[in-house]
Amino acid sequence: MLLYSVRDRSSPSFADPPTTEVVNAAIDLFAIMLPLQTPKVQESIVEEIATLLSTQSLHRNPGRKAAMILNIAIALLYTLRVAVRETSSAPGSLKNNATEKIMQELLQVCHWRVVCYNS
Numbered sequence: 001m002l003l004y005s006v007r008d009r010s011s012p013s014f015a016d017p018p019t020t021e022v023v024n025a026a027i028d029l030f031a032i033m034l035p036l037q038t039p040k041v042q043e044s045i046v047e048e049i050a051t052l053l054s055t056q057s058l059h060r061n062p063g064r065k066a067a068m069i070l071n072i073a074i075a076l077l078y079t080l081r082v083a084v085r086e087t088s089s090a091p092g093s094l095k096n097n098a099t100e101k102i103m104q105e106l107l108q109v110c111h112w113r114v115v116c117y118n119s
Helices: 002-006 018-036 039-053 056-060 062-083 097-118
Strands: none
Touching (some): 039 097, 062 097
16 A cells, blocks of 8 residues: 555556556545545445445455455545645545444554454
8 A cells, every 4th residue: 555655656666567557546536536426426436435345255365355445545645645635636525424424444454454453
């Protein structure tokens, strides 16, 4: 996870494989767009992510599940950075109580699972 938060993505010396760059671009787009959505859309999106994490099919592929958890955690981190104006992107807002509650739960689940995978 530190690779995503520390490195300069514009530097050609850190070029990732195209499939990884697609995921990176999706994470960046998610982070920029979620705070700009209406509260109902935000709530729906984060509920969908929570549902996805609890899907039974992920239990059969622990590597894929770990990758999804890390990508979701990074996307949420970047989203919070955008929302609190730590980036040059339009900040938007995540002040919907329902969205905040679901995001807090997601971050706790992601943190717990990341810690478990690293142990």
